[in-house]
Amino acid sequence: MTTSTPEPGTYVEPGEFKRDTNYITTRITADGRDGYPVEPGRYRLIAARACPWANRTLIVRRLLGLESALSLGLCGPTHDKRSWTFDLDPGEVDPVLGIHFLRDAYLKRYPDYPRGITVPAVVDVPTGQVVTNDYAQMTLDFSTEWEEFHRPGAPKLYPKDLRDEIDTVNKRVYTEVNNGVYRCGFAGDQQAYDAAYDRLFTALDWLTERLATQRYLVGDTITEADVRLFTTLARFDPVYHGHFKCNRQKLTELPVLWAYARDLYQTPGFGDTIDFVQIKQHYYIVHTDINPTRIVPKGPELGDWLTPHGRETLGGSAFGDGTAPPPPLPAERVPAGHAPA
Template sequence: MGELSDDGAFVRDTRYLDGRITADGRDGWPVEPGRYHLVVSRACPWANRAIIVRRLLGLEPVLSMGVAGPTHDQRSWTFDLDPGGLDPVLGIHWLADAYERAEPGYDRGVTVPAVVDIPSGAVVTANYPMITIGMETEWAAHHRPGAPDLYPEAWRDEIDEVAELVYRDVNNGVYAAGFAASQHAYEDAYHRLFARLDWLSDRLARRRYLVGDHVTEADVRLFTTLVRFDAVYHGHFKCNRQKLAEMPVLWAYARDLFQTPGFGDTIDFDHIKRHYYEVHTGINPSAIVPAGPDLSGWLAPHGREQLGGSPFGEGGTPPAPPLPAEAVPAGHSPLAA
């Protein structure tokens, strides 16, 4: 996932397998319904982006999804949720096997999300920023009727600009604080994180969504960090100036998205907590998983409608409910009681 610099700062490893799946197949990987398998974990914020975008765009019929368990060891994510511990599409237990088929001798991180070519069993791409953008652009011919335009051409520059700031200071910022190995590195990440959250609060006090008048890629990227904030990052990663629930604008914004079909119905708080607290034994040696926090507040009214806009844009409609096999288990979320 990353390493430490000489001054104790966390540096994320971004050496992804990064094949491009395109509508015209120009890079050797054409968009084809049924050819690819999206591998995710509900615990992972980067994978959660892909789960949300796939749901919002209605790509379930053309892009199958495999769900790895919430924990892993140094070798790989595993398909321990499936019967026999094997992904039913790929027939493997270790996601590392699909990386090895793509690059024999593969020695970098085995990460999710990953898009796997089913015929060869090889990972095509684990480049998570481009996986969702690819779904939004290259897979457009397969979007459901009423799907939102999550990456509209007129707003792309602004979406990219906001998303880069959110990535640097928030998405990756919580990890930079949590995995810092020096007081200076930790405090630097901590202050950048909360300065950016204050900036986002100011921006969202006047508008319902980050860019434009409906949900876009920028909102998806911010949401998956915010939804994990109180359950994990506030305590586990020492991002404790405030809880999300103590930041009124961001808390209302996050609840608005959580209650939007395609967002909250992808969230598995049990998997989220188990992953961070059980896997990161360098931070939490006991591997004890906290019983809290209380999740009922996620369903409280948010009042964001008064700012205008609509989640799916003009003429847009909500996605269908999750496929039964992909639904979050009962008791793992206030929406899955």
């Protein structure tokens, strides 16, 4: 266990927030063309329940039934500018990789790695080296390259006949919503914040119109597009509305999006990956330049996530001809009291 002094990060930048999107783009594929073939048991997915980008991988791994093929390591909800850490594990060390700092896996492959240490990441267990942290490609590859190891009845999250539409929707959702909330929260001046706020709620209005007449974002079943939007909506009222000043309305005040989010939350594989306690701890404790007191708010109340949503009347079904995933593995369940039961 480390006893070194934490080093707070800095998140607010002058003017408009610009995300560093230069990720490690090595891919794990069925044919191993990048040197990393799909092999059950070889790789370890490192995620954090607090992080929306990592939360996507938790959902997709659950929906596709990849638990036995791809092991999971979970970092704690807080970190400093050095690295995410395995402070939830005994001795604060990942039991498979034997490391406290996730950065050790990055530095083992790239000794001079110049960028931030991010989750999700996939680590090659035999070498202890990070393979990829390209979260956008990661879940697509889970759907396509890992297909041999999907569970019976797994949904088609990235079906070939819908990929163009999924990609188009995902692009707008990413720029305007997934990253849009961060542009609001990390804006360095009023002008940048105002522009980011307007873009975000313009996109939420577009999504409201789209989802008013169809149950899911693309097609009649859940797809990758729903996964990507859901992880932002789940965090909207607990953190983005207040902490990031995305406060035209709460999610609970947007009837279509609130019903859509509850529909997904109540779908196996979605809500059972959400840890509201860790989500709030991450944002309010880590972003000290926004919340210097590091006080974590007690609210909002979360019980309404389990109320009826009425979206069945729009048709469609979450898994189509497939089946819901079984309950989470006991070791991977969200702790009691961290989500509405």
